[in-house]
Amino acid sequence: MKKDTAILLLFIVLLGKAETRAQDELARQYEYACLLMQKGNYYDAVTEFKRLLFFDMRNKYKFVANSRLGECYKQGAKYADAVFYLNVALQNSPGNKERLIMKKEIIKVNILRRSFDNALQQIYELEKDTTSGFAEEADYWRGWTYIFEDDWEKAAECFSKKQDWQELKKICVETDKHKYSVTMAKLLSVFLPGSGQFYTGNYMSGIMSVGWNFLWGYISVNSLIENRVFDGLMTANFLLLRFYLGNVQNAEKFAENRNLEITNKALNYLQNNFNGEKP
Amino acid sequence: MKSYCFLLLLIAASIVHGQDTVQYNIFHSPSNIRLFADDLFCKHDYLRSVDEYENYLKMVNSDTVKIKIGYSYLYMEKSKEAGLKLKPEIDNPVLEHAALKGYCRSLFMDENYCELKNVNDKYGLTFPAVAKLNAFAGLMPDMELSKDKTDFMKNFGNDEYGSISGFYEKASNPRYASPLKAALLSAVIPGAGKIYAGQTSDGIISAAITGLFAFLAYDNFHASHKFRAWLFTGIGSFFYSSTVYGSAAQAVIHNAEVDYKFTIELKSFLAGVNYFMGKDPEFCK
Numbered sequence: 001m002k003k004d005t006a007i008l009l010l011f012i013v014l015l016g017k018a019e020t021r022a023q024d025e026l027a028r029q030y031e032y033a034c035l036l037m038q039k040g041n042y043y044d045a046v047t048e049f050k051r052l053l054f055f056d057m058r059n060k061y062k063f064v065a066n067s068r069l070g071e072c073y074k075q076g077a078k079y080a081d082a083v084f085y086l087n088v089a090l091q092n093s094p095g096n097k098e099r100l101i102m103k104k105e106i107i108k109v110n111i112l113r114r115s116f117d118n119a120l121q122q123i124y125e126l127e128k129d130t131t132s133g134f135a136e137e138a139d140y141w142r143g144w145t146y147i148f149e150d151d152w153e154k155a156a157e158c159f160s161k162k163q164d165w166q167e168l169k170k171i172c173v174e175t176d177k178h179k180y181s182v183t184m185a186k187l188l189s190v191f192l193p194g195s196g197q198f199y200t201g202n203y204m205s206g207i208m209s210v211g212w213n214f215l216w217g218y219i220s221v222n223s224l225i226e227n228r229v230f231d232g233l234m235t236a237n238f239l240l241l242r243f244y245l246g247n248v249q250n251a252e253k254f255a256e257n258r259n260l261e262i263t264n265k266a267l268n269y270l271q272n273n274f275n276g277e278k279p
Numbered sequence: 280m281k282s283y284c285f286l287l288l289l290i291a292a293s294i295v296h297g298q299d300t301v302q303y304n305i306f307h308s309p310s311n312i313r314l315f316a317d318d319l320f321c322k323h324d325y326l327r328s329v330d331e332y333e334n335y336l337k338m339v340n341s342d343t344v345k346i347k348i349g350y351s352y353l354y355m356e357k358s359k360e361a362g363l364k365l366k367p368e369i370d371n372p373v374l375e376h377a378a379l380k381g382y383c384r385s386l387f388m389d390e391n392y393c394e395l396k397n398v399n400d401k402y403g404l405t406f407p408a409v410a411k412l413n414a415f416a417g418l419m420p421d422m423e424l425s426k427d428k429t430d431f432m433k434n435f436g437n438d439e440y441g442s443i444s445g446f447y448e449k450a451s452n453p454r455y456a457s458p459l460k461a462a463l464l465s466a467v468i469p470g471a472g473k474i475y476a477g478q479t480s481d482g483i484i485s486a487a488i489t490g491l492f493a494f495l496a497y498d499n500f501h502a503s504h505k506f507r508a509w510l511f512t513g514i515g516s517f518f519y520s521s522t523v524y525g526s527a528a529q530a531v532i533h534n535a536e537v538d539y540k541f542t543i544e545l546k547s548f549l550a551g552v553n554y555f556m557g558k559d560p561e562f563c564k
Binding site for chain 1 (some may be wrong): 305306314315318319324327330331387466488491495498499502504510511514
């Protein structure tokens with residue numbers, strides 16, 4: 001009887017030992033993948049996390065490895081893959097806290113990949129879910145969505161709702177103030193050719209616009225005065241109108257380019273100098 | 280005594296089992312690398328599967344793995360790399376002569392039709408798919424197409440006759456436009472070259488504008504309005520020369536369009552009939 005018990009005990013101990021060693025290997029693999037991720041070697045980190053998932057028969061690492069995969073893909077700007085793995089992690093979240101983290105991560109990736117409607121919808125749904133505790137920061141992420149959507153005024157409005165977000169509000173207000181009005185640039189050029197270019201600081205182009213429009217305008221009017229109506233109409237249609245419309249389009253393009261420079265500068269500042277949470 | 284023997288056996292078995300388990304969990308062992316690489320391949324993560332197969336080859340020599348690397352490149356549309364990997368294995372019969380089929384496919388993708396012809400001369404009789412692909416290569420633009428239709432069609436069965444015959448007709452009589460003829464036509468009648476090259480509305484507009492400025496120039500010279508006369512002459516000449524040059528350019532664009540449409544049509548047909556290995560090889564099923 002004693003012998004049998006001893007045999008049984010030994011059997012259980014050896015089996016347990018083998019199982020522990022298997023789990024140790026998985027833990028080691030996980031640590032190795034994390035180390036690669038920390039070093040910024042995202043490509044290899046993805047491979048190692050995938051290897052971990054492949055050999056993790058009991059799905060012990062399913063949540064954590066998939067969430068890390070999502071993070072690696074996000075860092076590598078592979079946003080579609082990032083959303084895919086974050087969704088897998090979300091479906092395998094062990095608790096509410098982890099579920100919230102995954103949902104927030106998906107929102108952040110959607111902001112980065114400029115899927116604004118999705119991001120806003122997900123923020124709204126998470127805000128409505130009272131158990132999530134997300135309501136407090138919903139406007140924060142809404143603000144970030146508007147920043148990436150290039151609507152700095154709306155973003156400032158979102159950030160004005162909490163004292164902690166005043167730094168972001170200030171940046172948004174400043175950026176919005178510095179931006180040029182595309183409509184204003186176009187309207188100026190409609191009423192006085194070249195003035196839209198002057199408004200956006202493109203003086204040489206403005207002078208050229210004034211010159212060409214004046215020249216073709218003069219020739220057209222001159223033809224009409226000399227009773228050469230057809231000549232005047234043709235000059236106006238083929239030359240004056242072409243330069244006039246070009247001048248309006250040019251003013252619009254200059255204003256858009258200037259705005260792009262301003263928003264890029266602001267985004268660059270946010271990326272490198274802003275210490276708070278960001279997408 | 281019996282119990283002791285059983286105990287010893289149990290210990291030995293447990294040790295072996297333990298070692299097996301450890302080996303199974305050494306994820307970077309050759310067999311595990313291969314398993315993982317196959318999984319990546321089947322999930323279409325070809326870039327990583329290539330890395331894993333290469334790691335495997337550092338430890339174990341395997342023709343099948345070399346072919347799988349070739350196919351990974353092929354599916355990534357890296358035909359040159361695929362060709363390099365598959366060429367040394369073309370005589371290898373593993374995976375139903377996958378190396379030969381894959382190599383031909385890489386040559387076709389790479390538009391290396393001369394090499395494809397050489398391969399066909401050697402293997403075409405044994406592998407009808409190679410002969411078919413080689414015949415298809417003959418249909419591609421800038422390739423010499425067999426003048427004898429019967430000789431060309433012998434590679435294909437009755438079920439394919441209709442569609443292949445259509446491709447043959449299109450390839451033997453492409454609707455090209457001559458750039459020189461287009462330019463000359465527009466030089467005589469502005470816009471006529473554009474109509475000839477398939478741009479009817481553009482041709483009519485060109486004719487109208489050039490005619491209009493010619494008339495304005497003539498009328499202003501006649502009325503002794505020198506400045507406007509020279510202005511309209513300049514603009515008219517600009518439109519005229521643009522129309523002549525534009526007609527020749529349009530003919531070149533038209534020809535490229537004919538080639539492009541035909542190539543796309545032919546390649547989508549080829550993808551549909553799938554003479555060679557599809558996207559999911561046997562070991563993935």
